[in-house]
Amino acid sequence: MAESPPSDGEEEGKLTGGSQQLVVDDDLREMANKAAWSVSSCKPGNGVASLRDDNLDTYWQSDGAQPHLVNIQFQKKVKLQLVVLYVDFKLDESYTPSKISIRAGDGFHNLKEIKSVELVKPTGWIYISLSGSDPRETFVNTFMLQIVVLSNHLNGRDTHVRQIKVYGPRPNPIPHQPFQFTSREFITYSMLR
Numbered sequence: 001m002a003e004s005p006p007s008d009g010e011e012e013g014k015l016t017g018g019s020q021q022l023v024v025d026d027d028l029r030e031m032a033n034k035a036a037w038s039v040s041s042c043k044p045g046n047g048v049a050s051l052r053d054d055n056l057d058t059y060w061q062s063d064g065a066q067p068h069l070v071n072i073q074f075q076k077k078v079k080l081q082l083v084v085l086y087v088d089f090k091l092d093e094s095y096t097p098s099k100i101s102i103r104a105g106d107g108f109h110n111l112k113e114i115k116s117v118e119l120v121k122p123t124g125w126i127y128i129s130l131s132g133s134d135p136r137e138t139f140v141n142t143f144m145l146q147i148v149v150l151s152n153h154l155n156g157r158d159t160h161v162r163q164i165k166v167y168g169p170r171p172n173p174i175p176h177q178p179f180q181f182t183s184r185e186f187i188t189y190s191m192l193r
Contacts, residue, residue, distance in 0.1 A: 013117055018124025022084065028167040031078055035166070040069035043158075051164045056086055059160040061095070068149040068159045072166060073107070074142075079168045080104075081139040083128045083147065086163035089121040094156030096121070097149045102128060104142040111146050121153065139169060 024030075037048045039060060046061035051070065062068035089096040099118050103111040117128055130140045145166065149159045 014120055015117055015122065015126055016120040018122045018126055020124050022125050024167055027170050028081060029170050030165055031080060031168045032072065032166045035072045035074050038071045040064065051161060056162050059162040061160055062158045066149065066151065066157065070147040070164060072145045074144065077141055077143050079139040079141050080130055080145060080166055081169055082130060082167040084165045085126045085161055086124065087119065087122050087126060087161055089153060090123050092160040094152055094154035095158060095160035096153045097159050097161065098153045099150040101148040101150055102130065103146040103148060104140045104144065106143045111144065114140055
């Protein structure tokens with residue numbers, strides 16, 4: 001991934017290619033089913049359901065002026081680490097997004113751009129990490145995520161996005177319990193309270 005200089009403290013990257021297989025770390029879980037989804041516009045039969053149906057043959061198609069928006073709202077604050085989109089330049093050509101902005105906030109009133117990405121003829125799963133420039137910032141803690149299609153390839157007006165998945169870190173399997181070491185070496189150096 002070639003990085004261009006940051007603008008206004010935000011990171012802008014170029015993503016090429018795409019992966020035919022969706023591969024996500026085991027320590028992440030899909031969070032999108034816990035959210036309310038909406039889009040700025042859509043052609044009849046090509047709405048939000050087409051983004052979430054796990055079918056790469058269907059797609060959301062916007063219907064109106066750019067930018068095109070996908071809004072993902074959660075009832076409580078969640079930690080999000082990764083956005084994965086499936087787009088297909090070979091099939092969709094001028095409908096394929098070329099510049100995407102990802103914004104986060106408490107709601108529509110205070111969304112702030114956290115990532116800006118340029119896509120170069122992508123076909124497949126595109127992974128967009130939400131981690132910040134500081135290595136300790138591995139996720140964003142937010143009520144709302146907005147994916148903004150700013151422009152399309154070949155100056156296309158409407159957009160096609162075939163799937164969107166949003167991932168956050170898996171919680172501790174036993175909440176409010178201390179972490180248990182399993183190796184003899186680590187147990188030797190653990191403390192009793």
